[in-house]
Amino acid sequence: MARRAPSPIWLLAALCALLLLLRPRPLQAAPADAVQPVAAQPKLVALTFDDGPSPRTTPRLLEGLDRRGVKATFFLIGAQAEEEPDLVLQMAQSGHQIGIHTYDHVALTGLSQVDFDAQVGRARQVLTDLLGQADFPLRPPYGAVDDGVKRRANAPLILWSVDPEDWSDRNTQRVAAHIVSNVQDGDILLLHDIYPESVDAALQVIDQLHQAGYAFVTVEELFAARGVPLEPGHVYSRCPPPE
Secondary structure (H helix, E strand, C coil), X not given: CCCCCCCHHHHHHHHHHHHHHHCCCCCXXXXXXXXXXXXXXXXXXXXXXXXXXXXXXXXXXXXXXXXXXXXXXXXXXXXXXXXXXXXXHHHHHCCCEEEECCCCCXXXXXXXXXXXXXXXXXXXXXXXXXXXXXXXXXXXXXXXXCXXXXXXXXXXXECCCECCXXXXXXXXXXXXXXXXXXXXXXXXXXXXXXXXXXXXXXXXXXXXXXXXXXXXXCHHHHHHHCCCCXXXXXXXXXXCXXX
């Protein structure tokens, strides 16, 4: 006996059922208290140099920083800034931050107001005459700070959190390894741009930390990025990210 063809009504019902199965489902809104993904914050570090500028080593450092797109902070000796004004201007024009490291690299603790002004005030005036500003952070030589220094500084006091003591043996590989193995987000690194070995170490550190996801900023930029104001007479050694 011949089979009967399906009726049109049965075919229509089957088609409707198939369309219901295939229709897109509406997206459900996430609960209000659901944890939203947070974009990763960059790891920031401030690279700082003391005791310059030096005509023998600082130009090569500035060239290396420029090629890597890195801004640093230079705490300058006033007497040397007077002798190398073009280097100071090059630093500022390249976007680096300039700070005071006294006029003659003298410990500031225990000084009278007159002697303090001869070191800090005179260095500030040298930089002001060159750059047309007066708001320079101060790094006391040897990191020596007392109540008198805080009271007379008229500037934020910038110390450091990672010190490889590059002056002690001028060993490029040891200095670079010390920094890379000890650095943390928010650190202030201390080096001296008057030693060729320290310049080499600095450039190695930059290349290695770039690969590790660090971004280099000036001291001013580091604290601004974390919303921490730099106040005169206060001591700062690092700026960790908020918890």
